Amino acid sequence: MFEGLGDVGSLTAGPWIYVVVVLSVLLDVFVPVLPSGVLVITAATAAAAGSGAATGQVPDEVPDILALTLCAATASVLGDLVAYRLAWRGGARLDRAIARSRRLTSAQERLGAALARGGGALVVLARFAPAGRSVVSLSAGATHRSPRDFLPWSALAGVTWATYSVALGYFGAQWLGATWLATGVSVAALFAAGAGATYVVRRKPA
Template sequence: MDPNAVIGPAWYCGLALAAVLGDAFLPFLPSGSLVILAVLKTAHVDGSPLLLAAGVAVASFLGDLLLLNLARRGAPGVHRRLARRPRLAASVERVQRALTGRTTSRAAAVIVIVARFVPAGRTVLDVAVGHSGHHRPWTFLRWSAVAAVVWAAYIVSLGWLNLHWFDTAWLSFVISCVAATAISSAVVQLVRRRRRLAVLVEGE
């Protein structure tokens, strides 16, 4: 077996998983695009979509867990970031009020899952839950795991389907990224119309 046939895909997968883990802290990372690129680069490997989706889900959940713990412990870096970004701090406060108010378990689950599809929504949610002394973190982490699986299945499926619809990898990549951006924008517009979910995007 050609070593490059294994090393190349592994490198793309590692980069994608690192981005998924890190975008909880740095939401500007192009994690979705890198996952789609990894899907395209590992298409020749049997079972790669399922393995990649599982890895993405785990990395996404671990990112939430790490940021949540840092926020709960009052990490200086988290406080400095909130101090430098008033809009982020305001969004965190709104999410805290939404989660600690009269929010049903179902409504909280929807907020956690939808946050995965809203730019920076994941970061806001993790910090808000970490700073909230009234919200049970294990309840949040349960839904965070569900959200991680949902997003992983969505982004990997998007890349895989476009790979099979178009003849060239570069066209599949472009179409997949455009589609992901369009879907994310549509979700933002949808949550702006829902009072409960609007806390994720207000003030942007």
């Protein structure tokens, strides 16, 4: 049952897994149903298996893990930037669409308040929440938030999310072996982080 993971692991030796990860993470800001987090975790688990991490040996292919993290983080920031710029130029039509959505309107208000206080933790938290990245990036652009207020937090969010996702897959393979069970547990941990982030983001400020 677990032999398929070895087949996935063979892809880490070539560039295609990175291309797929970049495209998935880049596009899921527009199509939040894309399983980019699951893909990153699966690739990290397979890379750990190929490096010997799952057997307790010293990894020989750690750059694969680093490259995977870099690709995921870079694609995350680029996707945020594209959504931000498109929303910035969206004009009255986008403003009307946002006004019809209670969720987007609320996100605009909360994002504006957070950035006005000089804090962007909301941007980082939203990266883990389902569709939160899309809502925050589009809202920041639609309200013409300064790039200096948004982009550094977007970069921090991308690096944090990518590092967490890759670490889940890598250390899951170390602790549980390079199996689909390890991947499932790691994905469950990612979803748990998303649920926690959603709860915090939706809480009304005191």
